[in-house]
Structure formats: C-alpha cells, structure tokens
Amino acid sequence: MESIKLFSKEFHQNPYDHYKNIRPHHPFAKVNLVNENFHSWMAFSYEAATAVLKDERFIKDIRNVFPDAYSDDTMPPIAQSMLFVDPPDHRRLRQLVQRGFTPKHIARLRGRVEEIAREESSKMRSKKQVDFIQSYAFPIPIRVICELLGVPAEDQRDFQRWSNVMVDVNEHDKYEQSTAEFMDYLARLFELKRQSPQEDLLSELIHVEEEEGKLTTNELFGVVMLLIVAGHETTVNLISNGLLALLTHPEQFTLLKEDYSLIPQAIEELLRYNGPVEFSTDRWARESFQFMGQQVNKGDHVIVSLASADHDQHMVDAPDTLDITREKSSHLAFGKGIHYCLGAPLARLEADIAFRVLLEDYPNISLAADLSELEWRQSYIIRGLKELPVRLG
Secondary structure (H helix, E strand, O other), X not given: OOOEEOOOHHHXXXXXXXXXXXXXXXXXXXXXXXXXXXXXXXXOOHHHHHHHHHOOOEEOOHHHOOOOOOOOOOOOHHHHOHHHOOOOHHHHHHHHHHOOXXXXXXXXXXXXXXXXXXXXXXXXXXXXXEEHHHXXXXXXXXXXXHHHHOOOHHHHHHHHHHHHHHHEHHHHXXXXXXXXXXXXXXXXXXXXXXXXXXXXXXXXXXXXXXXXOOOOHHHHHHHHHHHHHHHHHHHHHHHHHXXXXXXXXXXXXXXXXXXXXXXXXXXXXXXXXXXXXXXXXXXXXXXXXXXXXXXXXXXXXXXXXXXXXXXXXXXXOOOXXXXXXXXXXXXOOOOOHHHOOOOHHHHHHHHHHHHHHHHHHOOOOEEOOOHHHOOEOOEOOEOOEOOOEEEOO
C-alpha cells in the first residue's frame, strides 16, 4: 500500500473530513511527513492510538534506538526533556518538575489566574474588534507559566515568536536561529537566578542542577524550554479553538451562557472536538514486531493522530457533533500513559477561568471573519489558528 499523503495546507484547514475517510480503512498506516522519502507510521483510530501510547515497544528517546548516530552532545536540549526520554530518565525529570504542578499548587493559582484574565479582558473593553489570540488567548497562559517559572514579564512576547517557529512545519530555515536565541536568553536568565534565586520553579530547578546533581545542564535547558513552549501553546489553542467551536455552534454557546456550571464539561468536549494538540510527538520502534496487522520494523518512526482518534465513532457517539452536555469522554487531547501531559490540570484551570471571565464581560462576542478566511497553522504537533478576529459586542 502506498503511503497516505498528509500535511498539505488544505489538509490543515479541515483534517477531520480526511480522517473520516482514512480511519475505517487504515487505522494504522504509513504516511508522508517531511517529503516523499520520509515515511512514518500513524495511528488514526482510537484503538490504534491508545495502543501506541501505552505500548512500551514504542519508545521516545531516539538515542535508545540509534545509539551510534545520536548522543547527549548532538541532541538539541529540548529533545532531552521529559517529553522525549524513556524511563528511568523520564520518571526522574518528571518528578523534578511535578512539584510545580501538584493539585494543591494548581488550586492555589486560581485567584492569580483570575486576576490575569480580568486584566487582559479589561484591556479589550475600549475596542470593538480584536484578534482574540493576541489579545486574550495568548496573554493569559504565557503570563501564568512565566510567573510560575519566574520569567520577567517584558520577555514573554519573545517566547511566542520562538515557540511558533519550533512547532510550525514551514519554519525549518528559522528553527536553528530561534533555538539559539532561546538558549542564549535562557543562559542569561539562569545566571541571574544563580546569583539571585527567587521563590519560583526555575530557581528550584537550577538548585537541583547545581547542588543535587539530578539534572544535567542540557536537561535543564530542555525542561525549561519545554515548560515555556508547552506551558502556553496548549492553552492558547484550547481557548481559541474552543471559542471558535462555540461561535460556530450558537445553540451550544447559548447553553453555556445560560448555565456556567457546564463550563468544565464544555471544556472536555472542546478538547475532544477540536483539541489543541493534533499529533503526538515522535516515537520509535524499539524492535521489529507485528502491530495492528502491520509489520513494524526496528527504528520505524511512529506518531498518533490524537485529533483523528478523538473523532472515532467507536470512542464516542456522533463524534462530529459538538455537545457540551456530553458525558465526559476518554479523549486523548492530553495524551495517555506515562507521557500524559503534566500541565493538563493547569490548562483546564486556565480555560475554565478564561471562559467564565469572557462570558461575563462579552456575552455578545461574535466571529468577525468568514470561516474560509481563517488560516490554521501548519504544524506536526499543535492545532491552532494564526488569528481569530472577533467582534466584542
């Protein structure tokens, strides 16, 4: 069977129709990624997706598959973060960061997150129309993660530029430059924290690296880069994709405006319906074996279409229907297994507050562009719009 071709601009504009045609016939199939010569296995069905995410034969650390080709010195720091390594390194790195994401700690952030949301909402009050992403969906999560880490507020906009390049398909030529700028910035910030540590997660991680020896310098860079990028990208897209879904389903939006108690339930449905993460990150076959009726060979590249799996009719009834009253589904928007998103509770909290404040302040918000005019970012990981013009009403 020839590889399935994905990742065109047309595909990103509406992938769900493509998935609907692919999934029944090819639950686990080869696709083209970068070019015609690079093939990857992709899981399209919910069954195949959950199986890949839980199967220990699909590993994250490419150094464990091709030890002669990749090493700590040749791998970029972000590839040495907890998202891209296997146990026991994964467990060690996750435990070091987890102290900033415990349920108790996240609960304590509620008041501050609400303050930030109200501040950003008030900045829009004098305007009739805004780009919702730049004016509201982006500032809230980037401010929260930067405060959690201890990053100066004036530097936060740079993170958006750097992370956009790091996750978008068409930015290969700018990737190395942006990564270098990001690392140079972090090196200066680390030095400031070493000289004057504060009560923040970054100061704690630097202490762990220096005093406890549980973190290498490359791992420190990788973990912090991952927290900054993943710490805001996921929530930006959850809030903006979620608002778009509600604006294009006015009967659902009306239900939410009439009953705020539906917000947590609605967030789970918005995560499933058009979630912020379209694809899993890289996995590699540790050995050769049969999987879902296909021969997978050692070293094969494997990814999961989380978006396709979450629209599988075997996982949920009427998957292409947005229903904010739906019972909570076992969606994969935050992954599954040991690499389940560490920041999921924080993303849910931020989205909950962002929607509550938005509904209170702008109940008549509406889309200020035709759907055909909206452009989706081309990425191997995230699903998000470049802009979302709205009238504030």
